[in-house]
Amino acid sequence: MTASGWTLILVFIAVLAALTKPMGMWLFALYEGRSTPLHRLLGPVERSFYKLSGIDPHEEQSWRRYALHMLLFNLALLLFTYAILRLQGVLPVNPRGFGAVGADGAFNTAVSFTTNTNWQWYSGETTLSNLSQMLGLTIHNFLSAATGIAIAFALFRGFARREMKTIGNFWADTTRVTLYLLLPICVVYAIYLIASGVPQTLAGSVDATTLEGIKQTIALGPVASQEAIKMLGTNGGGFFNANSAHPFENPTALTNMVQMLSIFAIGCGLTWCFGKAVGDTRQGWAILAAMALIFIAGVSVTYWQEAAGNPALHQLGVAGGNMEGKEVRFGIAPSSLFAVITTAASCGAVNAMHDSFTALGGLIPLLNMQLGEVVVGGVGAGIYGFLLFAILAVFVAGLMVGRTPEYVGKKIEAREVKLAVLAIAILPLAILGMTALASVLPAGLAGPLNKGPHGFSEILYAFTSGAGNNGSAFAGLSAGTPFYNGLLGIAMWLGRFFVIVPVLAIAGSLAAKRYTPATSGSFPTTGGLWVSLLVGIILIMGGLTFLPSLALGPIADHLSMIVGQRF
Template sequence: MTLQGWILILGFVGILLALTKPVGSWLFALYEGRRTPLHLVLGPVETGFYKLAGIDPTQEQGWRRYALHMLLFNAMLMALTYAVLRLQGVLPGNPQGLPGLPEHLAFNTAVSFTTNTNWQSYGGESTMSNLSQMFGLTIHNFLSAATGIALAFALFRGFARRSATTIGNFWADATRVTLYLLLPICVVYTLFLIASGVPQTLAGTVDIATLEGVKQTLALGPVASQEAIKMLGTNGGGFFNANSAHPFENPTALTNLVQMLSIFVIGFGLTWTFGKAVGNTRQGWAILSAMLVLFLAGVTVTYWQEAAGNPIVHSLGVAGGNMEGKEVRFGIAASALFSVVTTAASCGAVNAMHDSFTALGGMVPLINMQLGEVVIGGVGAGIYGFLLFAILAVFVAGLMVGRTPEYVGKKIESREVKLAVLAIAILPLIILGFTAISAVLPAGLAGPLNKGPHGFTEILYAYTSGVANNGSAFAGLTANTPFYNGLLGVAMWFGRFFIIVPMLAIAGSLAAKKYTPESAGSFPTTGVLWVGLLIGIIAILGGLTFLPSLALGPIADHLAMISGKTF
């Protein structure tokens, strides 16, 4: 580890902390439905959309109707994307003449982008036409991100409102987030990427000659526009197979830093928005503090392990850190930081191959996802997932002080606790269940390229990434098969919507409750003790649930590495 590396890491966190309140304030304006300076230009667009769709944005919805509209909207988008991918070969915008996708790959990809997972069982430049990238996939990058933020707003209203029967209007929330947050930032972001050397063209390829005189054909396309929302919306699906390790997606150290910042910036801002919504910004800072402790712990372990390198390689006389699978233009520190950022959020973009990390260095991204990606987390999904853990934590605190638990003025009773447990239990149930199936069936065992613990980790990582709606891959699993495309598609759908529905039920239940003011017997939820309890609940639940699988995979892999064994 170097001083320069730590300056990068701490500087990255410092920039985000400085942006937290400004971004949170803008999000709070959208949460309340207030006018912003952009309404002068985009207000008529918003109004026209409501009229065209027959929507009254002032008509609020109860949690069941909010959930129903959200589910129908996403199901229809998924069906549309499936059709586009299957018919790709006969649709325009296909300069390379690429054929339509097989049924199982089209299903997997449609589910993946609908659920904000963006898992890719394909190579983007060799599989997707420009039309499929723009109309089939990029649209989901915007709308799945907008859905996540809208759902966070709904839960915020559950905590903030008193004796209410509604939690907002899904169509109004998603529209405002798209028009006044995601689109404007992405226009500026796209221009920055173009100026940095990222292609933005409808051309399919270009022929060049290298300095040695070798002719090559390079894939091109509308890369910059997809790259912007891919990062800002914590989507992660790369235009190219190498994702953000490709110089056409991430050409410089500056674009690498900006990409990492854009992955986290909305998640940071939403913590402040939550505090403002419940009338106490210290609540938001407490949540962010717990997230940052977990994040910095992960960065420290990953950077330490990657900088230490592989003792097996050292024994061959090659000193230094582990540069396998990393881009020289980024180095170890920036690659380690990117890996933790992208898996702490539900992004999944990668600028290095996690399969090439050391065993413990690769375990941290795995743990980040197994915790439910609540360490900042995806846009919207991170904060509402974290609040589910907060409900459990305050329930435990209530047991300790011997009274009914309360959180931000709302009593947490059995209904909320049961729903929170139901939502959180989906992750281990699907991750461990599907991993076990794949680790014993011939179709599952045909996927990993490695033997022993590392091969097991490749399977475990795939389902963890799918259920957690992250989308990053361990880069050692052949997943483009009917078996893996099918199971991963089901895993992604469960991981997204089987958490959302119980969460919205909690929002509806909390909104109907009266406000309960703090008293001398209330457990404080803004101090160091509360932050420690939050961290403990998250770490213990994740550790107890996934430790056996980690012991079979990355921990066993690490023990083999330090003993000089390979598989």
Template sequence: MTFQGWILIFVFVGILLALTKPVGAWLFALYEGRRTPLHWVLGPVENGFYTLAGIDPTEEQSWRRYAVHMLLFNFVLMIFTYAVLRLQGLLPLNGLGYAGIGADGAFNTAVSFTTNTNWQWYSGEATLSNLSQMLGLTIHNFLSAATGIALAFALFRGFARREMQSLGNFWADVTRVTLYLLLPICFVYALFLIASGVPQTLAASVDVMTLEGAKQTLALGPVASQEAIKMLGTNGGGFFNANSAHPFENPTALTNLVQMLSIFMIGFGLTWCFGKAVGNSRQGWAILAAMLVLFVAGVTVTYWQEAAGNPVLHALGTTGGNMEGKEVRFGIAASALFSVITTAASCGAVNAMHDSFTALGGMIPLFNIQLGEIVIGGVGAGIYGFLLFAILAVFVAGLMVGRTPEYVGKKIEAREVKLAVLAIAILPLCILGFTAVSAVLPAGLVSPLNAGPHGFSEILYAFSSATGNNGSAFAGLTAGTPFYNSLLGIAMWLGRFFVIVPMLAIAGSLAAKTYTPQSAGSFPTTGPLWVGLLVGIILIVGGLTFLPSLALGPIADHLAMIDGQLF
């Protein structure tokens, strides 16, 4: 590890902390439905959409109506994308003449982008036309991100409202987030990327001469516009197979820093927005503090392991850290930091291949996903996932002090705890269940490129990434088979919507409750003790659930490496 590497990490965190309140204030304005400086330009667009769609943005919805509208919206978008991918060969803007995608591949991709997972079994530049990238995928990058933020707003209202049966209006929340947050930032962001050398064109390719005098065809397309929302919306799906390791997606150290910042920016802001919504900013800062404890610990372990390198190679006379699978223009520190950021958020973009990390260096990104990507998390999904653990934490605290647990003025009773456990349990059920099936069936065992514990890690990472709606891969699993396309697609859908529905039920239950003022017997939920309890509950639940599988995969891989054996 180097001093310069730690400076990068501290500067990264410092910039985000400085952005937390301004971004949070903008989010809070959207949460409340207040006018912003952009309304004088975009207000007519918003109102025109409501008129065209026959929507009354002031009409309040119960948690059930909110959930039904959200599910129908996402289901229709999924079917639309499936049709675009299947009919790709007949549609325009297909300069390289790509055929339509097969049924299992189109199903996997449509579910993947609908659920904000953006898992990619294919090489984007060799499989998808420009129309499919723009119409089939980028539309989801905006709307799946907006859906996540809208759902976070609904949960905030559950905590903030008193004796009410409604959580807001799904259509108004999604529209405002898209128009006044995601689109304006991405417009400026895309211009920055274009100025930095990222392509933005409808041309499908360009022919260039190599140094040897041969002709090479380079794939092009509207990369900058997709790259901007891919990062800001924590989507992660790359225009190119190499994702953010590709120079057309991430050309410089500056673009790399901006991409990392944009992955976390909205997640940081949502913690402040939550504190403001419940009338106590310290609640938001406490949540962010717990997230940062987990994040910094993960970065430390990953950076330490990657900087230490591989002892087997050291014994052969090769010194230095582990540069395998990393871009020289980023180096070890920026690659390790990016890997933890992208898995702490549900982004999945990569600037290095996680399959080439050391065993423990690759275990931290895997464990981040298995925790539910609540460490900052995806846009909206991180904060509402974290609040589910907060409900468990106050329940445990209530048992310790011998009274009904309370959180931000709401009593947490049996219904909320049961729903929180149900939402949290879907991840290990899918991750471990599907991994077990794939690790014994012949159709699952033909895809890992490595044997032994590393091959098991490749399978475990795939289902962790799919169920956690991350989308990154260990890059050692041939996943584009009917078996994996189907099973991973199911895991993505369950991991997204089987968490959301119980969460909305919790929000509806909380909104109907009265406010309970804090008393001398209340457990404080803003100080170091609360932060420590939150971190402890998260690690205990994650550790007890996933430690056996991690022992079979990356931990066994690490012990074998120390013993001089590589898989």
């Protein structure tokens, strides 16, 4: 570890903290449906959309209607993308003449981008046309991100409203987030990336001759536009197979920093927005503090392990940290920081290959996802996932003090606790159940590149990433098979919508409750004790649930590395 490495980490944290309130203020304006400076320009577009679609943005919806409209919208998006991928060979804007994507691959990709997972079993530059990348995938990047933020807004209203049966309007929330937040930022972001050297063209490739006289065909395409929303919307699906390790997606150290900041920006802003929505911004800062503690601990462990390197290589006289699978232009500190950020959020973009990390260095990204990706988390998904743990935390606190638990003025009763447990339980059921299947069936065992604990980690990571809607991979698993495409597609759907529906049910239940003011006997939910309880609940839930699988994978892999055992 070096001083420059820690300086980079501290600069990232400082800039992110400075962005939190401004982003939160913009999100709060959209949450309330208030006008922003962009309404003068984009307001006619919004009104035209409502008029053409017959939607009344002022019509409030119950949680059931909100959930139904959200599910039907995402199902339509899935079918739309599936059709584009299956018909790719006969559709235009296909300069390299790629054929149709297979049925299992198209199903997996359509589910992946619908659920904001963006798991990629394929190499983008050799599988998908420009039309598929733009119309099939980039549109999903916007709408899946907007859906997550809309669900967060609905849950905020559940906490903020008093004795009401509605939680907002799904179409209005999604439209405003897309039109006034995601699109404007991404336009500026894409222009910055183009200026930094990221391609933006409809050309399929360009021929070049190296200094050695060798001719190469270099893939091109509309990269900058996809890259911007890929990061801001915590999507993660790269235009190229190497993702953000590719110089056409992430050319410089500055673009690398901007990409890391953009992954966390909206998630951090939503914590402030939540505090403002419930009338106490300290609530939002307390949530962000709990997230920051877990994040800093994770970065410290990963950076420490990657800087320490591999003892087996040290014995061979190769000194230094672990540079395997990392870009020399980034190095160990930025790669370690990027890995923890992308898995703490539900982004999944990578600028280094996680399969090449040390065992414990790779454990942290895996654990981040297994904790529910609530350490900032995906846009919308992080904050509503974190609030599920907050509900459990106040329930535990209520048991300790012997009174009905309350959180931000709402009594947390049996219905909310049961729904929270149901939503949280989906992740381990999908991850551990499907990992067990893949670890014993021949079709599953054909996937891992490595034997022993590392091979098990590759399988575990895949289903953790899929069910957690992250999309990153250890990069050592041959996942483009009917078995993995099908099973991972199911895992991604379960991990997204079997969590969202209980969250909306909680929002509806809370919105109908009356406000309960805090008293001297109420458990405080803004101080250090509350932050510690939140961190403890998250770590205990994740640690106890996944410790056996982690012991079979990265922990066993680390112990094998120490004793010099190779598989």
